[in-house]
């Protein structure tokens with residue numbers, strides 16, 4: 001292979017040269033990026049720090065194209081007091097919320113924006129009212145590439161405050177977020193806008209941005225290097241399903257490169273009121289009729305996950321499973337993570353530890369297995385959850401003279 005990478009359809013296996021496509025021209029299936037792993041196995045060593053340490057396994061051709069804010073190299077911490085409390089001596093946290101904008105989406109934004117720069121794009125567009133919107137806007141600002149971001153009609157200004165700070169062009173779409181037909185029309189509209197204007201489509205799903213999503217693989221590569229081996233089990237929050245499925249691809253690549261001697265089992269953690277991937281996995285199907293979403297976990301409220309089918313496939317191929325976690329467990333564990341591990345994370349991150357706790361209690365996870373929970377976003381991201389978590393905190397007002405006597 002002369003090029004650094006090529007594209008391949010995940011359904012019909014058709015291979016294509018690098019091109020700006022998001023779906024297979026032959027069958028419409030999802031696209032994946034393919035590298036010459038046999039060659040890399042003998043010729044390549046990771047070098048440098050952060051996400052770009054794995055440059056040879058990322059779909060950016062020139063190092064000069066890189067857009068970076070120092071992403072990657074996030075801590076992998078042992079479970080500590082929380083692990084002991086749960087009877088999980090092998091528990092670990094991959095603290096990926098320690099990122100430039102406070103979420104793992106920075107790995108996607110770094111590669112997407114580098115790709116946009118390399119392919120001569122002059123602007124970008126996406127839909128997101130949360131972590132992806134903040135990441136893309138920050139990296140777009142750093143790259144000098146203007147962006148248009150389409151947000152929920154009722155996105156509270158407090159929720160999109162971080163996004164607004166970077167000043168992308170923002171549009172609230174009438175009905176987006178509570179009318180499924182509008183959700184589909186919005187995605188199609190953004191895709192068509194990008195095609196017509198020659199902009200980069202930045203929606204953070206493999207279905208829409210298979211090249212940019214490759215950035216997330218580095219999270220798995222780091223985890224293996226930090227542990228010195230593959231984890232036994234990886235707990236992943238599942239909204240759209242892209243994170244879980246691309247991590248599975250990463251572990252398979254790392255295995256093919258001879259850097260780990262076995263593969264982990266992947267576990268999908270979803271909220272009980274909105275668990276399409278867990279339901280599809282349980283039913284032994286690839287997808288189902290869309291059920292309404294009643295979950296409350298911000299970032300995971302997707303009734304029709306764009307990469308759901310790929311996530312279910314990863315659960316099956318890895319011998320993993322899905323866990324539907326009651327939302328109250330997730331909020332409780334969010335507090336436990338802060339109070340016993342010092343980790344201030346958003347509910348969509350805490351759900352992984354809540355799922356591990358549930359699995360330990362119900363016998364699906366052994367205490368000595370190395371289980372890595374992916375902590376995706378910082379606690380600041382969802383302030384109403386923080387406010388609920390701290391509503392009972394009382395702060396007595398005292399006189400300065402009284403302090404020494406306390």
Ligand SMILES: [Zn+2]
Pocket residue numbers: 009010011012013014024025026027028029
């Ligand atoms: Zn195809």
